[in-house]
């Protein structure tokens with residue numbers, strides 16, 4: 001398969017071929033009540049199209065902040081991030097929003113469904129934002145894929161946590177993004193439900209070659225990803241490595 005071939009060949013640090021996300025020396029500091037707080041320091045990583053990549057680390061180590069930067073939701077204090085070859089620091093917020101809509105899907109720990117909309121309406125939302133007229137049909141297909149067709153008229157409050165997260169996953173992939181970010185997607189779920197939700201995420205990665213960037217503090221979940229880095233106080237303590245590349 002071409003997916004395996006590209007994952008096993010080449011030097012990850014040279015050339016942009018197949019690199020979907022490239023972060024170089026990314027730092028983020030904020031002004032707190034006690035002066036400057038360095039949340040992230042010189043984080044570099046590269047993720048190739050079709051890969052699964054885990055960001056692990058203790059609570060407060062900077063994982064969510066990093067995800068927000070990589071997705072172009074927030075801007076770094078210094079450093080460089082390119083998403084599909086687009087340097088995020090060189091484009092304005094409108095262009096970043098456009099890039100996110102086309103390229104990116106999100107799954108959050110706390111689901112983030114809109115309570116006043118049904119499951120189906122929640123899933124339709126990204127397509128409606130794109131002005132597509134097949135939103136309802138596509139949303140039904142996506143809900144079918146997460147085995148929730150029977151719940152499509154339910155409101156989030158009428159769904160279990162696992163069901164809400166499956167709706168959120170359907171919403172995240174309904175517009176076929178090339179890159180899916182998931183921030184502790186199983187953090188609020190029991191083990192069995194969490195397993196079902198992570199199986200869904202990895203099946204998107206395997207079956208559709210959707211690049212998956214997963215934040216978790218569950219080592220077992222991280223181990224299902226092809227690569228992982230660990231953050232400790234905003235620094236990478238385990239450098240990302242591509243398989244079959246000599247040190």
Ligand SMILES: Nc1ncnc2c1ncn2[C@@H]1O[C@H](COP(=O)(O)OP(=O)(O)O)[C@@H](O)[C@H]1O
Nearest residue numbers: 030032039057058059060061062063064065066
């Ligand atoms: N906007 C902010 N202002 C001040 N401190 C922040 C802000 N965002 C995050 N932090 C702090 O940065 C650290 C990392 O936060 P976060 O990225 O949420 O970590 P994680 O997701 O790994 O738990 C925490 O100490 C948090 O309190």
Ligand SMILES: [Mg+2]
Nearest residue numbers: 063064065183
């Ligand atoms: Mg977090």
